[in-house]
Amino acid sequence: MSENSVLKVENLTHSYKDKKNKKIVIKDLSFEVDRGEILSIIGKSGCGKSTMLKIVAGFLSPDSGKIIVNGKEHKKPTRNVMYLQQNYEQLFAWRNVVKNISYSIEQLKLGKEETKKRAEYYTHLVELDEYKEAYPNTLSGGQKQRVAFARALAVEPDLILMDEPFAALDASTRDKLQESTKRIIKEKGQTVLFVSHNIKEAQYIGDRMLVFGSDKDGNIKYYFIENPQEQDKEEIKKLL
Amino acid sequence: MKEKILRSNIFWIVVIIIIWESVSRLGIISPYVLPPFSKVVIQLVQELQDGSIVIQVINSFRIVLLGLIISLIISIIVLILCDKFKNFEYFTRTICNILSPLPSVAILPIVIIWMGINDNAMLVLVVHSVVWPMIINLMEKVQSIPTVYHELLANLQIGSIKKVLCVYMMLILPGVIAAMRIGCARAWRSIISSEAIFGIIGTSGGLGMYIYVNRAYGNLTKVMVGIILIILVSVIIDKIFVALEKLTIKKWRMSYERE
């Protein structure tokens, strides 16, 4: 395990069982993510990306394999690994923007002053100062997603898992958010797993890319791509 | 649309009152069997001026309110336990399904033997009639909360008490008020029927007892006064809850409910 690694996934295998069939979704997957690194993850819809994130988050137990975060095995959900949902309808309707963001900070028991300061800071970071007092039902989808992002960031976890965070947004909002999200992640030195089904997005966001692909015979196969920005989109597409 | 319904409601109430008044006045039905509406209204005004009936309404209502609050507290405690222990939920469901169809009048004799004839016995009846359906109702509302919230709360490691009190109750607030409204109607019905059938149960008589006593004296006009008051109080309570529900739905409405 490298000095710098925040997350280590070891020989992860997971399957879903219904009455008769057993469907293997993740098969012997291993990788490491360094501190401050963004690993973007791409794959066809239904290939097991969300399943993998939920296992890393501790919502699901894998059939076999280990998740190690900062040298310790991670089996149950903790604030140390924040999972950011795709669905932006995840705010508290009775709390305004700052109060939504401060909800996660309140759990850290830092004291009133510090909590408030931090909430203001993260509100500013996601550029929602103007909407500080606004309630979720008055926000656009992109703004809601920013609040949810800030709420996860504000815990200052070792790892943030983002599951197609922009999938439900329109194209122009998505472009803007991609840019600002990457900037913020880099500014904070936050370690992130970023799932996307959009190759261009994953190329832009990720320092490295993990492809949930298949080999010639259609078996599950994982590819890692360094410097995804410099790769040809069509070449990546072939791996899927 | 709403105005139209209201207007037609008023129209039919007026028609019923006219028919009621005329059949009694014209002697089609003996006034001893059905006292004319006007006489009932005059009696009602007299009773209200006298004031003792107001105290009786308040007596009944105090127990209803207390019963509602106790039921809500019990329901919240049960929700917390269900969140903490998965098995407790199955246990609770079984108990609630067995007990909720049981009319409070049916368990009245047992309650009297156990508790004696006092306000507490009345309170037990009211809580019995409210709490079981309320628990089931709220449990279902909690289950309908989208997974994103359940996962978020697990992720932030929120404890069961805080989760239920500060988040679930807020997420389902319109549902909580709806449950209170149904509970209130059930409690009101249960207290009136118990009093009206068994007479004095509490130490201070309520509206049901008023009907019981006047039936015993054969004073049909006063019985009618009691019935009209029950209708009025029920309608007013219901309207208050509906207004509260609308207010919270409008203000609180979670965006997920809109889809």
Ligand SMILES: Nc1ncnc2c1ncn2[C@@H]1O[C@H](COP(=O)(O)OP(=O)(O)O)[C@@H](O)[C@H]1O
């Ligand atoms: N709870 C579940 N029970 C059974 N099958 C599931 C469950 N969740 C997901 N699946 C199946 O597992 C596969 C992977 O799902 P998912 O991880 O959500 O894919 P992705 O996020 O890559 O689109 C899909 O084929 C899906 O149908």
Ligand SMILES: [Mg+2]
């Ligand atoms: Mg998914």
